[in-house]
Amino acid sequence: NAGVTQTPKFRILKIGQSMTLQCAQDMNHNYMYWYRQDPGMGLKLIYYSVGAGITDKGEVPNGYNVSRSTTEDFPLRLELAAPSQTSVYFCASSDGTSGHNEQFFGPGTRLTVL
Amino acid sequence: GIQVEQSPPDLILQEGANSTLRCNFSDSVNNLQWFHQNPWGQLINLFYIPSGTKQNGRLSATTVATERYSLLYISSSQTTDSGVYFCAVVPSGTYKYIFGTGTRLKVLA
Numbered sequence: 083n084a085g086v087t088q089t090p091k092f093r094i095l096k097i098g099q100s101m102t103l104q105c106a107q108d109m110n111h112n113y114m115y116w117y118r119q120d121p122g123m124g125l126k127l128i129y130y131s132v133g134a135g136i137t138d139k140g141e142v143p144n145g146y147n148v149s150r151s152t153t154e155d156f157p158l159r160l161e162l163a164a165p166s167q168t169s170v171y172f173c174a175s176s177d178g179t180s181g182h183n184e185q186f187f188g189p190g191t192r193l194t195v196l
Numbered sequence: 197g198i199q200v201e202q203s204p205p206d207l208i209l210q211e212g213a214n215s216t217l218r219c220n221f222s223d224s225v226n227n228l229q230w231f232h233q234n235p236w237g238q239l240i241n242l243f244y245i246p247s248g249t250k251q252n253g254r255l256s257a258t259t260v261a262t263e264r265y266s267l268l269y270i271s272s273s274q275t276t277d278s279g280v281y282f283c284a285v286v287p288s289g290t291y292k293y294i295f296g297t298g299t300r301l302k303v304l305a
Contacts, residue, residue, distance in 0.1 A: 124296060127293065184229060186241065187231075189238060
Protein backbone atom coordinates (compact mmCIF):
# COMPACT_ATOMS: atom_id res chain seq x y z
CA ASN A 83 0.00 0.00 0.00
CA ALA A 84 1.21 3.50 -0.84
CA GLY A 85 -0.78 4.97 2.08
CA VAL A 86 -1.51 8.69 1.64
CA THR A 87 0.06 10.34 -1.40
CA GLN A 88 0.21 14.05 -2.23
CA THR A 89 1.17 15.89 -5.38
CA PRO A 90 2.98 18.08 -6.12
CA LYS A 91 5.78 18.09 -3.52
CA PHE A 92 6.67 21.73 -4.18
CA ARG A 93 4.98 24.58 -6.01
CA ILE A 94 5.52 28.30 -6.48
CA LEU A 95 2.48 30.39 -7.40
CA LYS A 96 2.07 34.01 -8.32
CA ILE A 97 -0.48 36.11 -6.45
CA GLY A 98 -3.92 35.58 -7.95
CA GLN A 99 -3.17 32.23 -9.57
CA SER A 100 -5.17 29.11 -8.75
CA MET A 101 -4.14 25.51 -8.23
CA THR A 102 -5.34 22.16 -6.96
CA LEU A 103 -3.39 20.10 -4.44
CA GLN A 104 -4.00 16.41 -4.95
CA CYS A 105 -4.42 13.84 -2.18
CA ALA A 106 -5.16 10.14 -2.55
CA GLN A 107 -5.28 7.21 -0.14
CA ASP A 108 -5.46 3.49 -0.85
CA MET A 109 -6.46 2.27 2.62
CA ASN A 110 -10.24 2.52 2.00
CA HIS A 111 -10.47 5.11 4.77
CA ASN A 112 -13.73 6.99 5.25
CA TYR A 113 -12.30 10.17 6.73
CA MET A 114 -9.89 12.55 5.04
CA TYR A 115 -8.40 15.86 6.19
CA TRP A 116 -6.45 18.84 4.93
CA TYR A 117 -4.13 20.79 7.23
CA ARG A 118 -1.76 23.67 6.80
CA GLN A 119 1.41 24.22 8.83
CA ASP A 120 3.02 27.64 8.89
CA PRO A 121 6.74 27.89 9.76
CA GLY A 122 7.43 27.04 13.40
CA MET A 123 3.75 26.42 14.14
CA GLY A 124 1.39 23.53 14.67
CA LEU A 125 -1.13 22.14 12.20
CA LYS A 126 -4.42 23.87 11.50
CA LEU A 127 -7.38 21.98 10.01
CA ILE A 128 -8.66 23.49 6.75
CA TYR A 129 -11.39 21.05 5.64
CA TYR A 130 -12.33 17.48 6.35
CA SER A 131 -14.61 14.81 4.92
CA VAL A 132 -16.31 11.86 6.60
CA GLY A 133 -17.22 10.16 3.33
CA ALA A 134 -17.73 10.63 -0.39
CA GLY A 135 -19.96 13.63 -1.04
CA ILE A 136 -19.63 14.98 2.52
CA THR A 137 -17.27 17.81 3.45
CA ASP A 138 -17.09 20.32 6.28
CA LYS A 139 -15.03 23.31 7.35
CA GLY A 140 -12.19 23.15 9.81
CA GLU A 141 -10.49 25.98 11.69
CA VAL A 142 -9.10 27.94 8.70
CA PRO A 143 -11.26 27.29 5.56
CA ASN A 144 -11.20 30.77 3.99
CA GLY A 145 -9.57 30.87 0.56
CA TYR A 146 -9.92 27.11 -0.03
CA ASN A 147 -12.43 24.68 -1.48
CA VAL A 148 -12.65 20.90 -1.43
CA SER A 149 -14.65 18.12 -3.00
CA ARG A 150 -14.89 14.39 -2.29
CA SER A 151 -16.37 12.56 -5.24
CA THR A 152 -14.66 9.24 -4.43
CA THR A 153 -13.47 7.50 -1.25
CA GLU A 154 -9.88 7.62 -2.46
CA ASP A 155 -9.40 11.26 -3.50
CA PHE A 156 -9.72 14.56 -1.64
CA PRO A 157 -8.37 17.50 -3.69
CA LEU A 158 -7.86 20.96 -2.18
CA ARG A 159 -8.47 23.94 -4.43
CA LEU A 160 -6.83 27.35 -3.91
CA GLU A 161 -8.53 30.20 -5.75
CA LEU A 162 -6.79 33.57 -6.09
CA ALA A 163 -3.63 32.62 -4.22
CA ALA A 164 -2.35 35.11 -1.63
CA PRO A 165 1.03 35.34 0.18
CA SER A 166 -0.77 34.37 3.42
CA GLN A 167 -1.35 30.93 1.89
CA THR A 168 2.39 30.22 1.78
CA SER A 169 2.61 27.12 3.94
CA VAL A 170 3.13 23.38 4.00
CA TYR A 171 -0.07 21.48 3.29
CA PHE A 172 -0.66 18.02 4.73
CA CYS A 173 -3.37 15.57 3.83
CA ALA A 174 -4.39 12.78 6.20
CA SER A 175 -6.86 9.93 6.34
CA SER A 176 -8.38 7.70 8.99
CA ASP A 177 -10.72 4.74 9.10
CA GLY A 178 -13.41 6.28 11.29
CA THR A 179 -15.40 3.08 11.72
CA SER A 180 -16.25 1.80 15.21
CA GLY A 181 -14.84 5.01 16.64
CA HIS A 182 -11.29 4.13 15.55
CA ASN A 183 -9.88 7.31 14.13
CA GLU A 184 -6.09 6.96 13.90
CA GLN A 185 -4.80 9.41 11.30
CA PHE A 186 -2.11 8.70 8.74
CA PHE A 187 -0.39 11.60 7.01
CA GLY A 188 0.96 12.20 3.55
CA PRO A 189 4.42 13.72 2.93
CA GLY A 190 3.12 17.26 2.43
CA THR A 191 3.14 19.91 -0.31
CA ARG A 192 5.31 22.99 0.19
CA LEU A 193 3.58 25.98 -1.41
CA THR A 194 5.07 29.44 -1.87
CA VAL A 195 2.98 32.36 -3.12
CA LEU A 196 4.97 35.32 -4.43
CA GLY B 197 -13.34 25.70 21.43
CA ILE B 198 -11.05 23.17 23.02
CA GLN B 199 -7.56 24.28 24.05
CA VAL B 200 -4.67 21.83 23.64
CA GLU B 201 -1.49 22.86 25.40
CA GLN B 202 1.81 21.04 25.43
CA SER B 203 4.71 21.42 27.81
CA PRO B 204 7.50 22.13 27.86
CA PRO B 205 7.60 24.14 24.62
CA ASP B 206 11.32 23.46 24.18
CA LEU B 207 13.59 20.79 25.60
CA ILE B 208 17.30 20.10 25.20
CA LEU B 209 18.64 16.75 26.37
CA GLN B 210 21.94 14.98 26.43
CA GLU B 211 21.91 11.66 24.62
CA GLY B 212 20.83 8.90 27.00
CA ALA B 213 18.62 11.09 29.16
CA ASN B 214 14.93 10.46 29.85
CA SER B 215 12.09 12.95 29.40
CA THR B 216 8.36 13.40 29.87
CA LEU B 217 6.23 15.49 27.54
CA ARG B 218 2.77 16.59 28.60
CA CYS B 219 -0.44 17.36 26.69
CA ASN B 220 -3.33 19.05 28.50
CA PHE B 221 -6.73 19.53 26.91
CA SER B 222 -9.59 21.66 28.18
CA ASP B 223 -12.58 19.48 27.25
CA SER B 224 -13.55 15.84 26.85
CA VAL B 225 -12.10 13.98 23.86
CA ASN B 226 -12.83 10.80 21.94
CA ASN B 227 -9.43 10.28 20.36
CA LEU B 228 -5.83 11.28 21.00
CA GLN B 229 -2.67 10.76 19.00
CA TRP B 230 1.01 11.56 19.48
CA PHE B 231 3.17 12.41 16.47
CA HIS B 232 6.85 13.07 15.88
CA GLN B 233 7.70 15.57 13.17
CA ASN B 234 11.27 14.91 12.12
CA PRO B 235 13.67 17.61 10.90
CA TRP B 236 12.61 16.87 7.30
CA GLY B 237 9.00 17.70 8.12
CA GLN B 238 7.59 14.18 8.00
CA LEU B 239 4.83 13.38 10.50
CA ILE B 240 5.33 9.99 12.11
CA ASN B 241 2.63 8.23 14.12
CA LEU B 242 3.82 7.37 17.59
CA PHE B 243 0.69 6.39 19.49
CA TYR B 244 -3.04 6.29 19.02
CA ILE B 245 -4.08 6.40 22.66
CA PRO B 246 -7.58 7.66 23.58
CA SER B 247 -7.05 6.15 27.05
CA GLY B 248 -4.73 3.87 28.97
CA THR B 249 -1.04 3.14 28.52
CA LYS B 250 0.95 1.87 25.54
CA GLN B 251 4.62 1.15 24.99
CA ASN B 252 6.71 0.90 21.85
CA GLY B 253 10.41 0.34 22.45
CA ARG B 254 11.91 3.34 24.25
CA LEU B 255 8.68 5.30 24.00
CA SER B 256 5.54 4.95 26.06
CA ALA B 257 2.39 7.02 26.49
CA THR B 258 -0.39 7.35 29.03
CA THR B 259 -3.72 9.11 28.59
CA VAL B 260 -5.99 9.89 31.54
CA ALA B 261 -9.02 11.15 29.67
CA THR B 262 -11.06 11.84 32.82
CA GLU B 263 -8.34 14.23 34.02
CA ARG B 264 -7.77 15.65 30.53
CA TYR B 265 -4.08 14.98 29.99
CA SER B 266 -1.69 12.67 28.21
CA LEU B 267 2.01 12.01 28.80
CA LEU B 268 4.69 10.83 26.39
CA TYR B 269 7.79 9.25 27.91
CA ILE B 270 11.06 9.03 26.03
CA SER B 271 13.76 6.91 27.64
CA SER B 272 17.46 6.70 26.72
CA SER B 273 17.04 9.48 24.18
CA GLN B 274 18.97 9.41 20.89
CA THR B 275 19.87 12.17 18.47
CA THR B 276 17.32 10.75 16.04
CA ASP B 277 14.60 11.63 18.59
CA SER B 278 15.13 15.32 17.78
CA GLY B 279 12.23 17.16 16.19
CA VAL B 280 8.82 18.39 17.26
CA TYR B 281 6.32 16.27 19.18
CA PHE B 282 2.64 17.00 18.72
CA CYS B 283 -0.43 15.68 20.44
CA ALA B 284 -3.76 15.91 18.61
CA VAL B 285 -7.24 15.35 20.03
CA VAL B 286 -10.79 14.90 18.73
CA PRO B 287 -13.26 16.77 20.95
CA SER B 288 -16.25 14.67 21.94
CA GLY B 289 -19.13 14.98 19.50
CA THR B 290 -16.90 16.00 16.59
CA TYR B 291 -14.76 14.36 13.91
CA LYS B 292 -12.07 17.06 13.84
CA TYR B 293 -8.56 16.65 15.15
CA ILE B 294 -7.16 19.70 16.97
CA PHE B 295 -3.38 19.86 17.28
CA GLY B 296 -1.44 21.04 20.29
CA THR B 297 1.25 23.67 20.27
CA GLY B 298 4.09 21.14 20.12
CA THR B 299 7.27 20.40 22.10
CA ARG B 300 10.52 21.04 20.24
CA LEU B 301 13.12 18.49 21.35
CA LYS B 302 16.84 18.60 20.63
CA VAL B 303 19.03 15.69 21.70
CA LEU B 304 22.74 16.44 21.84
CA ALA B 305 25.40 13.79 21.16
